[in-house]
Amino acid sequence: MKKQLPTNQSPLVSIITVNYNTPNDVCDLLVSIQENDYDNIEVIVVDNASTDTDTSIISNRFPEVKMILSPINLGFAGGNNLGIKAASGDYLFFVNSDIVIPKGTIQILLSTFAEYKNIGIISPKFYVYNQPNMLDYAGCSKINFITGRGRIRGFETIDKGLYDIPSETHYCHGGGMMIHNSLIEKVGLIPDPYFLYYEEMEWCEKIHRAGYKVFYQPKATLLHKVSTSIGSSSTTKTYYMTRNRILFMRRNRPTYIWVIFFLYFIIISIPKNVIYFLVKAQFKHLKYFLWAIIWNIGYKLEPKF
Numbered sequence: 001m002k003k004q005l006p007t008n009q010s011p012l013v014s015i016i017t018v019n020y021n022t023p024n025d026v027c028d029l030l031v032s033i034q035e036n037d038y039d040n041i042e043v044i045v046v047d048n049a050s051t052d053t054d055t056s057i058i059s060n061r062f063p064e065v066k067m068i069l070s071p072i073n074l075g076f077a078g079g080n081n082l083g084i085k086a087a088s089g090d091y092l093f094f095v096n097s098d099i100v101i102p103k104g105t106i107q108i109l110l111s112t113f114a115e116y117k118n119i120g121i122i123s124p125k126f127y128v129y130n131q132p133n134m135l136d137y138a139g140c141s142k143i144n145f146i147t148g149r150g151r152i153r154g155f156e157t158i159d160k161g162l163y164d165i166p167s168e169t170h171y172c173h174g175g176g177m178m179i180h181n182s183l184i185e186k187v188g189l190i191p192d193p194y195f196l197y198y199e200e201m202e203w204c205e206k207i208h209r210a211g212y213k214v215f216y217q218p219k220a221t222l223l224h225k226v227s228t229s230i231g232s233s234s235t236t237k238t239y240y241m242t243r244n245r246i247l248f249m250r251r252n253r254p255t256y257i258w259v260i261f262f263l264y265f266i267i268i269s270i271p272k273n274v275i276y277f278l279v280k281a282q283f284k285h286l287k288y289f290l291w292a293i294i295w296n297i298g299y300k301l302e303p304k305f
Contacts, residue, residue, distance in 0.1 A: 013041045013106055013178075014089030018079035020048040022097045023057040025225060029099055030062050038106040042066065044083045049073045075195030076174060084189060089181060096175040098225035100129060108220040109178045112166065120187075120212025121179040121204065123172035124220035125163065128156075136224045138163035139216040140171040143201065145257045146264050148245045150201070169216040174200035176222045179207075186210055193251075195302075196236070198244035205252050235288045239303065242273075242292035250296070 015033060019026045026045060033043060046068045047055045059067050068082050080094055091110065095101065109122050126137035138154035150171060154163050177200065187206040191199050204214045249261045270293070277286035291303050 010040045011090035011110065012088060013038065013091045013093055013110070014044060014083075014087035014181075015041055015093045015095060016044045016046070016080055016083035016087060017095050017097050017099075018046045018048055018076065018083070019050060019055065019058065019097050020073065020079075021050045021052045023050075023053045023055065025098045026058050027061055029095065029097060029101070030058070030065065032100045032102070036101060036103050036106060038110075041106070042088060044068065044086055046070060046079045046083045048075070048079045075192065076197075077190040077192040077194060077199040081189045081192060084184060087181065091178055091180055092184070093178045094174070094176070095222070096224070098129075099176055100223040100225075102221050102223065105220040105222065109217060112215065112217045112220075113178075113180065116166070116213070116215065118211065118213050119215045120183050120207040120210065121172050121177055122215040122217050122220075123169070123177045124222050125159075125216070125218040126173055126176065126222050126224045127159070129223040129225040132223070133158050135159050135163070136226065137173040137175075138218065139167065139169035140173070142170040143248065143252075145253065146260055147269075148249045148261050148265070163216075164218050166215070166217050166219065168213050170214065171201045171204045172214055172216075175224055183207065183210070183212065191251075194240070194244045194247065196240040196244070198241075198248045202248060202252055235284050238285045239288035239292050242289050243295050246293070246296045 017026060017029060030043065033041070043062075043064070044066045045058055048070050049072050055067065055069065058065065066086060068086055070079060070082060074082065084092060091113075093106065093109070105124055109124065112122055113119050123137065126135065128134040128136050135154035135157050137152050140153065141151040143150045187203070187210050191202045191206075194202070207214055246265065249258055253261070273289055274286065277283070277289065288303060295302075
């Protein structure tokens with residue numbers, strides 16, 4: 001049996017967030033961190049080459065925050081990996097810029113590492129910001145070997161107490177997850193070929209393979225403003241969700257499962273999505289959907305959005 005990852009009485013927690021044109025959201029996050037009652041923290045904000053805003057809005061209001069300015073947009077994984085390299089904490093807590101952290105969340109996550117054996121990474125329960133009873137995440141099912149999709153438990157449902165037991169889950173939520181720094185030395189940085197979406201799923205796969213648990217802790221909570229940086233129905237989302245769904249299956253499933261998925265995707269998924277985008281007259285979405293497929297068969301040039 002794997003030994004429990006080390007804990008301290010009051011370990012240093014590095015809170016890492018990535019900003020891309022969302023300084024007001026970042027400021028809301030930082031205020032919520034200030035209002036928390038766990039003091040042994042450092043906060044790292046990685047700016048992913050924001051184009052529409054001045055990052056001094058953040059640094060002027062919160063001079064104690066460690067700001068890292070990336071000259072290019074490295075995506076979710078690349079931005080967070082810059083934060084990892086700058087972090088000093090025993091534990092790293094990755095939170096999206098559109099998250100608000102309620103009081104007590106950090107302590108509960110830390111105590112969970114001590115209470116349960118062999119935990120590698122933890123996500124709290126997510127609620128939709130300004131809809132405190134509406135769930136956004138309560139654990140996640142394994143990626144289906146046919147469709148290449150997972151199911152987030154409780155997503156967009158009213159919390160009726162069905163997901164109140166701490167438990168193992170297949171994948172954490174990239175918008176809020178805590179990991180011990182020493183485990184990153186074993187499993188590596190967040191996989192960065194994805195740029196956006198599915199990278200935390202591959203990271204969790206690697207943590208599973210290393211013999212550690214991926215865990216869901218409902219006693220800790222986060223409030224999520226949901227897709228404020230790119231929009232909930234953007235062509236960027238269409239492209240990367242499609243591209244990385246295929247990429248994840250290629251990289252993380254044996255050949256026979258990849259063949260089953262590929263046949264499903266060709267026979268069912270492509271016709272279904274093409275018809276949908278045509279009927280809805282969403283021609284830009286159709287273009288990026290097809291571009292995502294082409295990327296996976298060898299044409300690696302990324303589109304401009």
